[in-house]
Amino acid sequence: MLNKIRPILLLLFGLVVGLGLVFGAVILQARLFPPPHQWQGLYLDEPRVAFDFQLQGAGNAPVKLSDFRGKVVVLFFGYRSCPDVCPLTLANLERALTTLGPAAADVQVIMVSVDPERDTPEAVAAYAQAFSPQFVGVTGSLAQLTEVAEAYNIYFMKEETPSAAGYLVTHSSTLTVIDQSGKIRLVWPFGVESSAIAADLNVLLAR
Incomplete structure (x- = not known):
């Protein structure tokens, strides 16, 4: 048996x-x-060098993109009087950086105002920092802003309205992500969750 x-x-x-x-x-x-990591936007396998602009920040101090070389830069175009997209986007980015914890020190969010008539350098800097002290707000002349926007495939146009604001600025709502070497790596559409943004940033920071 x-x-x-x-x-x-x-x-x-x-x-x-x-x-x-x-x-x-x-x-x-x-x-x-x-x-492989599932990116939450358009990832560029062949990144291109980001246009190195110089605009004005708090106290009219010059701010260049290359000032932040070595960090991952998230570039956003908006304006202070924006009723929805801009505050939602900046709040979302603040949550993403909070999720990153200490690693957030290696990420720089830059808001470029596309409303030079109303947004002084001091005002847009204060607006950006109201969401996070780490954020930088900059602006410039219409000619400067048009040059920078075109370099990043950003559209903006002033539109008169009967509202108390007098006019709105229609603009692209994408976020451009520039890596530590100054190359465009990723473009996020509007509405990507903060947790997904944090996940993408974690991968970029680890490189």
Whole structure:
């Protein structure tokens, strides 16, 4: 009887060992070759050098993009009187940086105002910092802003309205992400969740 059971036991033992080896190989492969990160925007496999603009910040101090070389820069175009997209975007970015924790020190958010008539350098700097002391707000002349916006494929146009504000500025709502070497790596559309933004930034910061 024992002679009949022994082959069955050996077979079961072999199956168990074989399954163990298969699962072990799967786990090892997952650790050595994790699945590629799923970016939440348009990731540029062949990044291009970001246009190195110079605009005015708080106290009319010159602010250049290259001042932040070595950090990941998130570039946003908006304006202080924006009724919806701008405050929502800046609040979302603040939540994303909070999620990053200490690593957020290596990320710089820059808001470029596209409303030079109403947004002085001091005013847009204060507006950006109201969302986070880490944020930088800048502006310039209409000619300067048009040049910078075109370099980043950003559209903006003043539109007269009967509202108390007098006019609105229609503008692109994308976010441009520039890596530590000054190259455009990623473009996020409006509405990406803060947790997804933080996940993308974590990957870029690890490079």
